[in-house]
Amino acid sequence: MASHSSTLFTSPSSFILFSSHRLKSSPNYFTYHFPRSVKRPHFDLRCSVSIEKEVPETERPFTFLRVSDGDQTQSSSYSVRARFEKMIRTAQDKVCEAIEAVEEGPKFKEDVWSRPGGGGGISRILQDGNVWEKAGVNVSVIYGVMPPEAYRAAKAATSEQKPGPIPFFAAGTSSVLHPQNPFAPTLHFNYRYFETDAPKDVPGAPRQWWFGGGTDFTPAYIFEEDVKHFHSV
């Protein structure tokens, strides 16, 4: 099977691009105020990808999936989309809990956002902590439509695809963790899943899907036992 070489959505922290709205979380929701709306630059990709504007939320929804993608937690046939979303939400929680445990005090600041047509995400940032200079752990779930050229660019497929906009789904978790101490290394990881729907004028056309991700390690000083440990796991 030919490997996918998606250039769009293949960047290590590309999902942050889709969680662009700023939202300050407040411990007391009643004192919460929405920030003045920020003017956003137009998307300037080589091929334009159509995505709705996001809306801030005060609470985390159980799922960011569209109803039609269903969160049938009890069903043995529940979708890869649903299970992948659950996985990345769990990963975010576990990493943030572990970071906060090391921090002993400072907590992540959380921004939650969604889009009316489905999709959304959670950004969590801890800055100027005791141990971490800056730690970010983001998840996002995206529904959009891309023109055929973007799809060909993303998939590097031959132009055997039918013309017509192609609905897509993308979800991922992305994180960079920068410690304060120069002997403690920076970590980056991201894991993402991408899927296309059948174009509307070609019902029943097969879906395309692929996974992407990785974890990498950036120390300023080498402790061989640490590097071996990291690469061994």
Next chain:
Amino acid sequence: MASHSSTLLSSPTFAPFSSHRLHYSPNPSTLRFSRPIRNKPNLALRCSVSIEKEVPETERPFTFLRDSDDVTPSSSSSSVRARFETMIRAAQDSVCDAIEAIEGGPKFKEDVWSRPGGGGGISRVLQDGNVFEKAGVNVSVVYGVMPPEAYRAAKGSASDQKPGPVPFFAAGVSSVLHPKNPFAPTLHFNYRYFETDAPKDVPGAPRQWWFGGGTDFTPAYIFEEDVKHFHSIQKQACDKFDPSFYPRFKKWCDDYFYIKHRDERRGLGGIFFDDLNDYDQEMLLSFATECANSVVPAYIPIVEKRKDMEFTEQHKAWQQLRRGRYVEFNLVYDRGTTFGLKTGGRIESILVSLPLSARWEYDHKPEEGTEEWKLLDACINPKEWI
């Protein structure tokens, strides 16, 4: 006359062409050459520009021009190339002298380089001074040959040129000055001259030439008297030549230093122009000279006034955030930086424009009405200061 749209070599900085590092020592006999630099990356331009490898020098030559371009200063027929080189060398000296005078001790470190076929330059950097965190002032003189496609790309002209490699000459001064005190502003300026020779197989074909340059101002805090002073000096220089220059180049500057992904400017502007050749060449040479000579009176009085002001950690943090924007613009959008990185220029000279440190704080927004907010607002909505 159609304006030039030279994307190659129209960059604000010529730093990419001064790539060898040389430590300057007050005692020449203790001077040692640095270890040779590992091979540069292959040129990866769509059209390759051919430039020889540079050689370090222990002394500043009187001129970096080729003998055929070097005419004695006293001659009334001295070429534009020679006079432009004289001007940028003088600008480098006067700016460095003024900076060292403010520093009261620390001196610039100098690297001199040349190329066997002609051309070369001088890089001067002062780092971790008393007043300046980092100050760089570079001059370079470059001879090269570009294929016709690069020339058309550089000039943006129709393909009515004859095929055949096009020899070119480029010279410029480029500088970024980052003070320590958050109330003292960052300054950037560059002035450059570009000229093509007749191709060898078409002797007598007309030369093409153009000027480019500008001076712009990036404070972290607004002192309106300082911004007005700075812009007034730019306007005075422009008005000596053409009253349409200041409004035109002020706008060009605001448009050029736009950080698209932030929807804000890097700073509070100044003047910027490129590909200028629709005026008399002598007039433009005088204009560039006037602008370069205006740098010291426009900037130094402001630094002297602000360098010792007391500041808090909060002021320093805000300066660092604005330096982060400076980095974003320079690495993502600045044509000089991106051109240099793509053509295998000297990395240290290219990135000397970056500050020593900067800060990226998640979702930082200054509170409305504060001094920080006023600066951000002026970067989002450029003002007419005078």
